[in-house]
Amino acid sequence: MVNYKDLGLVNTREMFKRAVAGGYAIPAFNFNTMEQMQAIVMAAVETKSPVIMQVSKGARNYANGTILRYMAEGAVAYAKELGCEHPEIVLHLDHGDSFELCKECIDNGFSSVMIDGSSLPYEENIALAKKVVDYAHQFDVTVEAELGVLAGVEDEVAAAESHYTKPEEVIDFSTRTGCDSLAISIGTSHGAHKFTPEQCTLVNGVLVPPPLAFDILHEIEKKLPGFPIVLHGSSSVPMEEVNTINQYGGHLEAAIGIPEEQLREASKSAVCKINIDSDSRLAMTAAIRKHLAEHPGDFDPRQYLKPARENMKKMYIHKIVNVLGSDGKLAQC
Ligand SMILES: [Zn+2]
Numbered sequence: 001m002v003n004y005k006d007l008g009l010v011n012t013r014e015m016f017k018r019a020v021a022g023g024y025a026i027p028a029f030n031f032n033t034m035e036q037m038q039a040i041v042m043a044a045v046e047t048k049s050p051v052i053m054q055v056s057k058g059a060r061n062y063a064n065g066t067i068l069r070y071m072a073e074g075a076v077a078y079a080k081e082l083g084c085e086h087p088e089i090v091l092h093l094d095h096g097d098s099f100e101l102c103k104e105c106i107d108n109g110f111s112s113v114m115i116d117g118s119s120l121p122y123e124e125n126i127a128l129a130k131k132v133v134d135y136a137h138q139f140d141v142t143v144e145a146e147l148g149v150l151a152g153v154e155d156e157v158a159a160a161e162s163h164y165t166k167p168e169e170v171i172d173f174s175t176r177t178g179c180d181s182l183a184i185s186i187g188t189s190h191g192a193h194k195f196t197p198e199q200c201t202l203v204n205g206v207l208v209p210p211p212l213a214f215d216i217l218h219e220i221e222k223k224l225p226g227f228p229i230v231l232h233g234s235s236s237v238p239m240e241e242v243n244t245i246n247q248y249g250g251h252l253e254a255a256i257g258i259p260e261e262q263l264r265e266a267s268k269s270a271v272c273k274i275n276i277d278s279d280s281r282l283a284m285t286a287a288i289r290k291h292l293a294e295h296p297g298d299f300d301p302r303q304y305l306k307p308a309r310e311n312m313k314k315m316y317i318h319k320i321v322n323v324l325g326s327d328g329k330l331a332q333c
Contacts, residue, residue, distance in 0.1 A: 002069075003139060004111035008076035010088050011111045011142040012273070014331070015050045016181060016228040019272035024325035025263075028052035028230075029316060030094060030277040032059045034071065035309040036284070041075045041089075042082065043316035047327040050088035052112070052273060055105075056095060069109045086332040092144075094275070102132045106141045114183065118146040122169065129177035137178070144273075147173050148185030150233050152194055162189065167219035174224060181228035181273060184220060186213040188233040192255045192278040200256060206239075207254070212262050221270045229270045235278035236260045236323075238315075244286035248293040255282075260323050267324050274324055280312050287311035 004011070012026070019026050027044075031037050031053050044051040053075060055068050063071075072091040079087035092112040096102040102113045115132040117125035129145040136143045148165030165184040174182055187210065189195070200207040220229065237257025245252050263274060287308040291298070298304060321327045 001107050002109040004091060004109050004141065007073045007091075007109050008087075008089075009072060009091050009109070009111040010050075011140060012052065012090055012092070012144075012228070013142055013180060015088055015090070015329075016272045018329065018331070019326070020226055020228055020270050022329065023268045024329060025231075025267035025272050025274045026050050026052055026326055027316070027320055027324050028054050028092065028094075028273050028275045029280060030054050030056055030059060030275070031068070031071070032062050035305050036280060036312060037071050037075055038078070039280075039309045039312035040316055041078050041087075043313050043320060044089070045079050045082045045084040045087070047317055047320045048084070048330045048333055049320045049326040049328070050090075050330060051326075052090040052092050054092040054094040054275070055110075056277075057097070059094075065105070066108070073109070084330075084333070086330060088330055096132070099128065099131050099135070102143075103135055106136055106139055110141065112142045112144065114144040114146070116146050116183075118149050118183075118185075122173075126173060126176050129173075129179055133178040133180075142180040143178075144181045144183055144230055145173070145177055145179040146183035146185075146232075150185050150189055152190030152233055162187070164213055164216055165220065167216060167223055170220050170227075171223050174227060181230050182224075183230040183232055184217070186216050186231075188212065188231050188258055190233040192235065192237050192252070192257070192282065194233065194235075194237070194258065195256045197254050197256075207256055209256055209258070212258070212266065214265070217266065217269060217271070224270070227270060228272045230273040230275070231263075231266060231271050232275045234258050234263055234274045235276050235282075236263065237278060237282065241279070241282040241286040241315075244290055245282065248286075248289035250285070250289055263323050264325070276319060279315055279319070283311045283315040284308045
């Protein structure tokens, strides 16, 4: 048994409390590689922001869960080396799909887990989430559960259709499960192709997706005042990265994300964790394609991974400062 506290990690409880009260959101960035981890830590340290580093099923398949845990431990040490004496870094399991997986992560140093029973019937979702909460809370690990279904594809999480969270269920669900935060479905979506062009309206030559269901969010907030709400699938899919990818030999068609103004708006509410994964993939791929196109003789991975890391770091800082507002929000610097 490895307790996250011995690794210098923190759970989400205190940072969420401050984020809800302060009207901002904590960034939850997925990571699979060392360069992503370094870029996340550099961005968090430079902006003095708490940060959630999250691990999906795809990340565990790609990089190995044990290695990712050691990388998170390394992230804490790296943040300190970069001059941040009291970093607030959460190691979070993204979309845990079973009690066994959540337990394994808790036993191996994760400070927060998501149990995603959103595809199950309501009562089964409650029973599964409660089982995870009962186990996690013994070790002061925080638990995110989900009500409602997001559309889109993210690693191995896929759903064809979204089902908005029903506000009338949230009190019963959060009370009976004891979960620490709740992921809801209000129109965000997994992946880089969140909407089809047919779902969007054309404004000045740009495809604008349908707005998030802020009415549902506000209803949920009214029912659960101050309760931490989580938005998944919240990449904005920046057009400049998509254009760079396509300009240098890529072929991304109709990649559409969530407009950043809407995420900024959501951050000011009880939404206190915003998940961003695709934007990091796009930033990395755009920089690598550009570098290799401009330097066809390069073959040392460090030559193209360095600009990739820089580009991701720039994106993370932009999100922290201009979209989520979590800069300068460490309890102690
Ligand atoms: Zn998700």
